[in-house]
Amino acid sequence: MKPVRGGREMETLRIVFTEKQKVEVRKETFDPALGQTEILCAALCSLISTGTELQCLRGVFDPDTNWSDWVKYPFYPGYCMVAEVLEIGPEVKGIQKGDRVFVENSHSQYFKTDAKHAYLLPQHISAEQGVWINLSKTTQLGVRRAELQLGETVGVIGLGLLGQLVTQYLYLSGVKEIFAIDPAESRLQLVHERPGIHLLPMDAGKAHEEINHKTDGRMLDVIFDITGHPAVLAQATRLVKPLGRVILLGDTATPSEQGMGRNVVSNSVSILGIHAQMNYNGWNHPEMAALFLSYIAQGRMDVLPLNTHHYSPSEAPQVYDSLVQNRSSAMGVLFDWTKLMGGSEL
Known part of the structure; x- marks a missing residue:
């Protein structure tokens, strides 16, 4: 040019x-x-x-x-x-x-x-x-905000750009199982088929029964709401176990239409937000970008x-x-x- x-x-x-x-x-x-x-x-x-x-x-x-x-x-x-x-x-x-x-x-x-x-x-x-790079930092912040433990069971609602990256980071983080939730099967087809990843072609409201069955009633330790849709937060809070965590990585433009759900207090559910401009636990943006590119170079993300x-x-x-x-x-x-x-x- x-x-x-x-x-x-x-x-x-x-x-x-x-x-x-x-x-x-x-x-x-x-x-x-x-x-x-x-x-x-x-x-x-x-x-x-x-x-x-x-x-x-x-x-x-x-x-x-x-x-x-x-x-x-x-x-x-x-x-x-x-x-x-x-x-x-x-x-x-x-x-x-x-x-x-x-x-x-x-x-x-x-x-x-x-x-x-x-x-x-x-x-x-x-x-x-x-x-x-920019989206890789946003999603890395979301995964860091969850403060995951080895062996936890995690869900991702919304398999768009951010959801795809979150799913890849989760697999690197040592979680036991990942439930990828999206009604668009074309999006689910882009998720790497790996052991421990469950693809649920449905919206979050319909995923409760399936997750309840696959986890023997234990439900999820963590769920990521990446949709930005005001109706999804209340659906997401029903998918985690007592003391579970909900990570809000999608900022709704109409919070007046957004509800928490009926079991947040009774199940002591934590709702944790994270903004793309933040640093977190000592990690700044250049360091997070470098980590993402190292994963790309190593073939651990794609x-x-x-x-x-x-x-x-x-x-x-x-x-x-x-x-x-x-x-x-x-x-x-x-x-x-x-x-x-x-x-x-x-």
Whole structure:
């Protein structure tokens, strides 16, 4: 990709939600002059965080929530990007021109950012693997929040992007059994078939009888609610044993519709939330990213089969419309920015 410059300005293509339910690919300009610690980047690929981004596109939020405070239109979606470094500021250390970096940047063809926000990708990690770093940290935080013990029995409700990663982390964590719960069989088919993993093609409300049967009435030690759906929390609390833990890794946009369930107090159930920006028990974000990439390099985690769709960014309006219509038919949806050929497609 060759950047197009005019005078002191540089052209870039950006995906933008101009208003609720409306997506455009816009040509914009920005000043490419770099600060002392900034880098100029060209996007290679970016991953759609389907749950979060579609909620931002729908624009249905309770007032006074994280969602209503964050999403203002026009809104620039995306925070999972691998890019090539085109230029560096004079005080940038550890990153050179030509390096590939992961950044939590919106879906943009060219951009600049402070180097402290960029994570240098090792040579043996592909862009299609590295683009998962942000979600890998979010899910790693969720698994850490559960403070799992060897031999525990755990459930995961929602096998989207985060649910797939949580399931892989759980298998590495020494749990005895994992119950993966999702009504979409296409999602369950992407879960690695391994001993101790039970695939339940149903919603959480219907999973109680099956889990009760398979655990001989003991139920689960831990359940992860990754759906963000307000009705699921109450269903999740019924799936754990007394003193069980519910990990909320999906933040509902309408908490006014969310209930705890009728047995939280009587069964002394713990409901534990975790936010993606947190550090936890001494682990910071660079360390969690490095751990994830080490698991990838060792073959102990695998995200490449989760990348089910690749598109040019010029197709963004149609891509988001398709996801709104049926999100369960896709998993990792990537924008390949190298297909733009310097923006000539548009």
